[in-house]
Amino acid sequence: MTVRTLRAGGLAVETWRATRRGREPVPLVRDASLDLRTGEVLALVGASGSGKSLACAALLDTLPPGTRRTGGRILLDGAETEPAALRGRAVASVLQAPRTAFNPLRTIDDHAGETLAVAGLRGGAGRAAMREALAAVGLGDDPRVPGLYPFQMSGGMLQRAMIALALLSRAPFLVADEPTTDLDLVAQARILDLLADLVRERSLGLLIVTHDLGVVARLADRVAVMAEGRIVETGAAKSIFARPSEPATQALLAAHQALHEVAPDGPPAVTDLLP
Amino acid sequence: MTPAGAPARSRSVAIAGLLAAGFVLLALLGSLVVPHDPLAVDLAHRFEAPTLAHLLGTDHLGRDILSRLIAGARTTLGSVLVVLALVLALGLSVGGLSGMLGGRIDAVLMRLCDVFLTVPTFVLALFMIGALGTGLVNVVAAIVLSHWAWYARIVRGLVLELKTRDYVLAARIAGAPRLAIFVEHVLPGVVPPLAALATLDIGHMALHVAGLSFLGLGVQPPTPEWGVMINDARAFFWTRPLLVIWPGLAIALAVLAFNRLGDALRDRLDPTLVAGRGL
Ligand SMILES: Nc1ncnc2c1ncn2[C@@H]1O[C@H](COP(=O)(O)OP(=O)(O)OP(=O)(O)O)[C@@H](O)[C@H]1O
Ligand SMILES: [Mg+2]
Numbered sequence: 001m002t003v004r005t006l007r008a009g010g011l012a013v014e015t016w017r018a019t020r021r022g023r024e025p026v027p028l029v030r031d032a033s034l035d036l037r038t039g040e041v042l043a044l045v046g047a048s049g050s051g052k053s054l055a056c057a058a059l060l061d062t063l064p065p066g067t068r069r070t071g072g073r074i075l076l077d078g079a080e081t082e083p084a085a086l087r088g089r090a091v092a093s094v095l096q097a098p099r100t101a102f103n104p105l106r107t108i109d110d111h112a113g114e115t116l117a118v119a120g121l122r123g124g125a126g127r128a129a130m131r132e133a134l135a136a137v138g139l140g141d142d143p144r145v146p147g148l149y150p151f152q153m154s155g156g157m158l159q160r161a162m163i164a165l166a167l168l169s170r171a172p173f174l175v176a177d178e179p180t181t182d183l184d185l186v187a188q189a190r191i192l193d194l195l196a197d198l199v200r201e202r203s204l205g206l207l208i209v210t211h212d213l214g215v216v217a218r219l220a221d222r223v224a225v226m227a228e229g230r231i232v233e234t235g236a237a238k239s240i241f242a243r244p245s246e247p248a249t250q251a252l253l254a255a256h257q258a259l260h261e262v263a264p265d266g267p268p269a270v271t272d273l274l275p
Numbered sequence: 276m277t278p279a280g281a282p283a284r285s286r287s288v289a290i291a292g293l294l295a296a297g298f299v300l301l302a303l304l305g306s307l308v309v310p311h312d313p314l315a316v317d318l319a320h321r322f323e324a325p326t327l328a329h330l331l332g333t334d335h336l337g338r339d340i341l342s343r344l345i346a347g348a349r350t351t352l353g354s355v356l357v358v359l360a361l362v363l364a365l366g367l368s369v370g371g372l373s374g375m376l377g378g379r380i381d382a383v384l385m386r387l388c389d390v391f392l393t394v395p396t397f398v399l400a401l402f403m404i405g406a407l408g409t410g411l412v413n414v415v416a417a418i419v420l421s422h423w424a425w426y427a428r429i430v431r432g433l434v435l436e437l438k439t440r441d442y443v444l445a446a447r448i449a450g451a452p453r454l455a456i457f458v459e460h461v462l463p464g465v466v467p468p469l470a471a472l473a474t475l476d477i478g479h480m481a482l483h484v485a486g487l488s489f490l491g492l493g494v495q496p497p498t499p500e501w502g503v504m505i506n507d508a509r510a511f512f513w514t515r516p517l518l519v520i521w522p523g524l525a526i527a528l529a530v531l532a533f534n535r536l537g538d539a540l541r542d543r544l545d546p547t548l549v550a551g552r553g554l
Binding site: 103105 | 440441442444445446447448449450451455459460463
């Protein structure tokens, strides 16, 4: 299987501040570069507000109102590509809050239809693809699932359904911005397991944003550390944990260790729960 | 919520619904049930009191009033339905485009709306009729032109609000085209409040049609229309008040019924308004 690459170079995002002399740009993301290849997991970590979500949104040009992209090039397999053309075709996404990411008036089937339309699959082929995708995320046993409305499903089921939609798109890359933050610990562990399996079996390229260094240790091949809108350190997960060179990375590691040392009887780390 | 008020309220909604359905049926099928030709003049039987042959009596030309009222339902409510269809089509497309596309297109379309919002219906109607002559088509055009911008504004506001939903972002990230997003995720949120508003406006627009026709600007005699009938009967108001009262009652009942129905629809959609009214 050929390795595909997605490279974002020099992403820059800014917002505006009203001053007496007019609008003044405020940089939020500066010169951020991300390198993804299929079959590999890149974890994007950093303190809250460091610009991780904006960097991901800039990759697909889906920035929130009030911000705009001021720089950056996207290269898909080495060829420059419009970010909007990546959506649903080269890059699928899993959002943080599954509850709100589904239209409450539409069934899972309806949502799948939308994804299939983007992927250009219709009729029987589409239905077969959907059965396969639901089975791949562990929702294949219950025949009711396609007809369910979002409110009839648990958060973990919805997050699985969202991953199924991502698979349905056949996109080689997957961006997951804190995909487990809204779930309980058991559901978190299961979703992370699922993502790890999918990356291995389907040779996806996964960009995962997370706060949890336990997740990074378990999943990631490479890590990019963000601080104040910049990517301050990138490298293999092992070497970054062993020899953090940047203050931001050291602070993250220290915080993680403190959390797990201060509360030895507290909730176990995600990794401890896994077989 | 006041439990005591609820049954009375739902009864009034049921009555309003029946009345409104009756008016719509009359407008659609009235020509099948009219007892007499609404245009047939019979000078031998002018100003007849209600009899079995003429249930509501006859007017100054001996025409059957009940038949004219039924035929008038078609003229008045039929033109209101045309007005609404045009207003909704314009409002949905302009407001939808404005909200979905944003940016410069939004700015231009909304300034256009501002212009139309400043024009009162009667002034525009007088202007158009002065320029193009009297007639139902001009009245309908005037009402449409002076109302569509309200709908466009409301649709745009709803679209902007719905666009911030996570599932719209999710669809965008999944690569769905804008038109598909509009139809799948935005329109279902726009239609219910718009339907409530349109129902509320049926009465309001019926008043415009009847009012302009009463002034002699819209439908012309002898075409049966409620406003025209009142105008016809004006001269005999002191001697034959019933001639004014019948079409007046029809207008009042239609306006009340559709208003109550629209109110109920809106309450269903926004329960906070009901709670607020109870205070
Ligand atoms: N729509 C917006 N308008 C203006 N500023 C914004 C907007 N969205 C985010 N920001 C700012 O951009 C910065 C980076 O935000 P971002 O959401 O990317 O952080 P993050 O690293 O994802 O944080 P978290 O881990 O809490 O999700 C923050 O300082 C935030 O205040
Ligand atoms: Mg974030």
